[in-house]
Amino acid sequence: ACSSYRLRDALHPLWQSPLSIPGGTRQSPINIQWRDSIYDPFLKPLKISYDPTTCLHIWNNGYSFLVEFDDSADRSVITGGPLENQYRLKQFHFHWGAINEWGSEHTVDSKVYPAELHLVHWNAVVYPTFEEAVMEGNGLAVIGVFLKLGEHHEGLQMLVDALPAVKHKDTVIEFDVFDPSCLIPSCPDYWTYAGSLTTPPLTESVTWIIKKKPIEVDENQLEAFRMLLFTSDGEEEKRMVDNFRPLQPLMNRTVRSSFQ
Ligand SMILES: NS(=O)(=O)c1ccc(C(=O)O)c(S(=O)(=O)NCCc2ccccc2)c1
Numbered sequence: 027a028c029s030s031y032r033l034r035d036a037l038h039p040l041w042q043s044p045l046s047i048p049g050g051t052r053q054s055p056i057n058i059q060w061r062d063s064i065y066d067p068f069l070k071p072l073k074i075s076y077d078p079t080t081c082l083h084i085w086n087n088g089y090s091f092l093v094e095f096d097d098s099a100d101r102s103v104i105t106g107g108p109l110e111n112q113y114r115l116k117q118f119h120f121h122w123g124a125i126n127e128w129g130s131e132h133t134v135d136s137k138v139y140p141a142e143l144h145l146v147h148w149n150a151v152v153y154p155t156f157e158e159a160v161m162e163g164n165g166l167a168v169i170g171v172f173l174k175l176g177e178h179h180e181g182l183q184m185l186v187d188a189l190p191a192v193k194h195k196d197t198v199i200e201f202d203v204f205d206p207s208c209l210i211p212s213c214p215d216y217w218t219y220a221g222s223l224t225t226p227p228l229t230e231s232v233t234w235i236i237k238k239k240p241i242e243v244d245e246n247q248l249e250a251f252r253m254l255l256f257t258s259d260g261e262e263e264k265r266m267v268d269n270f271r272p273l274q275p276l277m278n279r280t281v282r283s284s285f286q
């Protein structure tokens with residue numbers, strides 16, 4: 027079932043973008059085959075230190091809703107894990123489906139989750155701007171967290187309560203204190219691989235760090251995501267759902283795990 031709807035989604039009007047950019051050798055997302063991943067004992071624990079007051083606003087960019095952070099200094103950063111440098115948090119966003127059967131970008135042994143959180147960081151040690159980092163192989167680091175249906179998530183609810191204010195494309199509201207580490211599972215286990223942005227410009231600049239454990243959210247919280255619109259106020263309404271990119275070929279890559 028998953029392969030057919032994935033193909034359908036690849037042809038889905040939203041995904042005019044090609045299955046992978048011509049010449050792309052490290053495109054994302056991918057299926058993570060647990061048994062093919064290689065335990066790397068040299069992988070360090072990921073060190074996450076976010077300053078909740080760097081949170082700026084939530085906005086609907088017509089593709090997802092993004093929570094953006096003040097990345098003008100090293101105040102919300104990650105380091106360690108597979109990373110050679112410290113990376114600054116720029117924004118986080120989600121991908122989700124129209125129903126709970128699909129929605130995540132990455133899959134684990136072909137298991138699809140109803141949604142996936144991405145925390146986007148950039149290498150401000152080496153690159154002067156985010157825009158430059160986006161174009162470089164070690165420019166970005168994105169933490170991926172799977173969402174599964176289960177208990178109500180207190181931390182997420184703060185975000186959910188703000189979503190009606192950003193229902194339409196290009197709407198924004200101030201969101202001044204939020205600590206995104208409440209959305210990251212405490213279990214330290216992750217997979218990591220060299221990949222790309224999953225939205226244009228699809229550049230091959232992302233070190234992906236995919237948490238093994240999902241977070242639990244309840245049905246109402248997922249439904250709140252699905253109330254958002256791709257469209258601007260006054261346009262014919264199109265619900266913001268299925269905003270994920272189809273799976274891309276692994277090609278000559280290995281996925282490393284931080285756990286045995
Ligand atoms: N799924 S993902 O993590 O690959 C991702 C999705 C969306 C965006 C985004 O900009 O909205 C981003 S982004 O914040 O990295 N922006 C990438 C596009 C961009 C390039 C240069 C300047 C501004 C935006 C990343």
Ligand SMILES: [Zn+2]
Pocket residue numbers: 119120121144224
């Ligand atoms: Zn994303």
